[in-house]
Amino acid sequence: MRRFWSVLFLLVPILGVATFVAAPYYNIWFPKDVSEHGRTIDNLFMFILWLTGIVFVATELTLFYFMWKYDEKSTKTPVKFSHGSHALELVWTILPAATLLFIAIYQMEAWASAKMQPPDMKPLVEVTGRQFNWDFRYPGPDNELYTEDDIVRTDGKLYLPVNEDVLLRITSLDVLHSFFLPNLRMKQDVIPGMQQSMWFKATDTGGYDIVCAELCGWGHYKMKGRVYFLPREKYEMKLEEMRREQNTMRAEIPEEDDE
């Protein structure tokens, strides 16, 4: 019983680390990364995980050690009558300060490339969030949004080319939503009346989830979409197909995007 408490606290770093070590084996880990800067973000995450992991283990072990060593029953020497130490204070101010500043500066580039330096191109798609669906508007052959030949899709499926820079224009019709692509490590809140952009470069084909990550009402949980990354030829075929579909549909329902 005497050492029970210290050991209980020792479990914190042990099980804590164990959780992070075991999780990938249960396949509960980052979702598959399919974008270029997703790798950057994962690496930054792992970098901070290692760094804070070391701080975590070190501090928790120190805590354990002090509990073990300075237990009242086993300590016979009088306590250290110390009110602190200037030297130590300085050390543990400057060290973390340097670390933190380093982390901050280290992150900036990734942030800038993800949110501040859009590729020089016209948006491929305009994404509009509304309760509770994602609508997509492709500019069509003339590459201009809001012209006659736009393709408007409300089935929640987004088609994009793979291995190419992609620029999306995203906005909202009613309340806040958040356009979240877990597999691309990308997220952007959308605000009615404001235009946001998102850009990335997918590195793998396939279909991936689009999640709404900002509370937007009772249907928030089902505001789901899928994004498909296709090779260029297939992508253009898909666009062509959608255009044809739209033309047939327009004959029946004049204004498709008005629901």
Add this chain to the structure above:
Amino acid sequence: MSDHEHGHAPQLEYQEALPISNGKTFMWLFLSTEIMFFAALIGTYIVLRFGAIAWPSTHDVHLAEIWGATNTFVLICSSVSIVLALEAAKKNNAASARAWMVLTLVLGFVFLGIKMYEYNAKFSHGVYPQHPHSQIYEKPDVYYAQAVRIRLNSLAAELKNNTERTPEQDAQLEVVDDITQKYVVPAETAMRDDPDSPAGRVKIFEMADAIYPRASVHEHHGGSHAAKSRQGKFSLAATEVEGEAGDHSGHSVSGHFVGLNDEHPWLKLPIMIPGGNMWASTYFLVTGFHAIHVIVGLICFVVLLGMTLDRTKAGIIENVGLYWHFVDLVWIFLFPILYLF
């Protein structure tokens, strides 16, 4: 501290701290929280104003510097008079303290009175912060034209249904018909013929200007009606009242222009002020919360007047005075940002 008659607790002594009473410390700290409250309100005003696409000029919305300035002056005077009340109370001169307090109270009421007059000037023009009452439209678009049409139609219907019309009402009906023919119909036709052309918008704009001529439009475009017509862009129906003593005396000082709504107050047509709704929201927000603070101050004055304001009450007067200075100070910030810029 507390006035318990029992208990073994000795009257405690305290470490020397700030050389002011607890009450005054409390009041200072309380005021610092109030500063943050108004900082948030004023900050909101600034953010919204500079983020807005359009913002009405002061004269567009019937803000007259003269009243703002008068109110500033009134509040400053009241700040002086409450200090004099405090001085008198410190000298144990209750009667004189009382007199100064009464003056402060009266000045406070004058402030509120002017404020009410100003609010009223806005309400009477359909400038309200809230929806069912607000007559403000932001753009000269179809919605606006439609709203004008609806109001005119309902006026006309009401008048026509009235079988025993007075001659006055006959005249009113005529006015309604005139306006419909002169402004609404051309605008509607223009819009219908070519919805995307600027011609319709210009027509609606002209209608809006006739109903409620905005000072900024006229001032910015060279002042006088004549100059306007020569430019040939718009022909503005408004007549300037400035200098014309007599009718609409209330507005003449503020350089207000007379529109249909002023000529015929019963019309109450929807008006068009770009940015007007947001302006109304923020204006009533900041001045409203300031007015509430003034009212709280006046209540304190009334309570104080129920007491004999001798030396023992100096502390209370001082605290109330601090509060009153704060209210004054807030207004000194509000006046320039609302009236002058």
Add this chain to the structure above:
Amino acid sequence: MSTVTSDTHSAAHGEHAHASSFLKTYVFSLDHKIIGLQFLFSTLIWFFVGGMLALGIRWQLAFPWRPMPILGNLLATAEGGQIAPEVYTMLVTMHATVMIFFVIIPVLAGAFGNFLIPLMIGADDMAVPFLNMASYWVMWPAFIVMGMSFFVEGGASQGGWTAYPPFALTQGDGQFLWLIGLTLVGISSMMGSVNYMTTIIQMRAPGMTMFRLPMTIWAMFITAILQAFALPVLTAAGFMQLMDLKMGTGFFIPEGWTTNNNPMASGGGQPLLWQHLFWFYSHPAVYIMILPAMGMVSDILSTFSRKPLFGYKPMVYSISGIAGLGFIVWGHHMFVSGMNPMLGMTFMVSTMMIALPSAIKTFNWLGTMWGGKIQFTTPMLFAIAFVSMFIIGGLSGIFMAATPIDIFIHDTYYIVAHFHYVLFSGTAMAVFGGIYYWFPKMFGRMMNESLGKIHFTLTFVLMNCVFFPMHILGMVGFPRRLADPYHYETFRNLLPLNQFISYCAFALVASQVFFVLNFFGSMFFGPRAGRNPWKANGLEWQAPSPPGHGNFDFQPVIYRGPYEYGSPEVEEDYYPQTQPPPDKQEDVSQ
């Protein structure tokens, strides 16, 4: 000098036991101790309510759409106990609202602040007792208003505790009542905080200089300052949202906004403005929710390590530093909100910097235990748990402060893990520790140590089982506030883990029985505590247990700081603040 009168244990109250003054003594009492206890009891009740709401959340996440036993019928009658998606959001909103505004903030400032401030600084009461009482009595109306919102048309607010417009503005009366309740809570905090500041500045016992104040008091003082400067902003923002909701103004309504396909006439407002105003308050508020806990933990750690607090002044400065920096980091909640990315960068730097004072505090706590003689009492265990858990919660904050990473983990369970680690595993542990520690002073009796340790062990183990796996959930991208995430391909395989979390959460709530039993049992049957059961230095331990009206039966005079444990100047290993130094013994003993 400690020979003054026998323990008077509320003699003052006993004299007044006749019926007419019962109300005055125990209900509408002006006595800070009674008000503090009223706050404590009320917040425990609300804690229970908040915990029940959490169970509702956990039920849905473990067994989506399955009717919930017992609670389900109470909350969602229409669906036969099944939690509808909108009810789920209400549960989340109200869980957070209750926990933050009715549990953590009032238990720290209201209960401990009220009870401890005058006792620890040597005052006979608060500076303005009446406002103190008022600050308690607006809490209940606030809670009732919030509770009522479940029964109005449309139900309680679904806006989340952050109430982001324009969605929050589409909520009907539930949102209205939520805002009213929030404003009332704000008024309560306002009255409290100005009162605390005045009391701490003006009513310290002779010799109690600012740098002899215990950390608890310093923390309460800085917290009060934070409240005083941050809260009015939320109040103002709340009024604006109220006006948007009910009067048709448009502060937060964007240009050209439509509801139900009707264009709103007013426009030109800015939804992001709310977020700025809200977080301008609510980021300082998260420090409001932890600083007093840090203060209490510092006191407890020092007492049971039988050793002076390591680095008293650095601790004071770091608390002030946290408070100061706390005002310039709010943007870290808005990295992906659409705010200017340049601002995001500056907020990242300031947020990183705020970890610095926290680091100083953490290392000083470790330094306090270093070379001590640690007594593993229940309060001490909770205090150590606070340190251990705060490290986890704080470190996860670093991930989110890093903007690129936050793009991914924002609004995922990583955030949920982070704030439960600082709030529940952190602050709530300190609150438990504080209750075990000051219980003898509050009720004159000791709590049961064995039950306390069972309670501690179960809570400690289970809460880690509940909240630690949430980090992993967050790494998968599992979003918050989602009634049923399992229909996403990405999150489908997370159900078993969520079930594990939920089972542990049920057990966690159940294990609080040991606390409830101990608390109420000890109030009546616990062994009597003397004035100073822990042999602690603080001034409060020199007053009778429980202290009578006016707190002290002698005039306290302070000779030193509160952490002189193991001083070589005296025989015993503690050295109360009021004990005169050996050479001065005579002049006070009259």
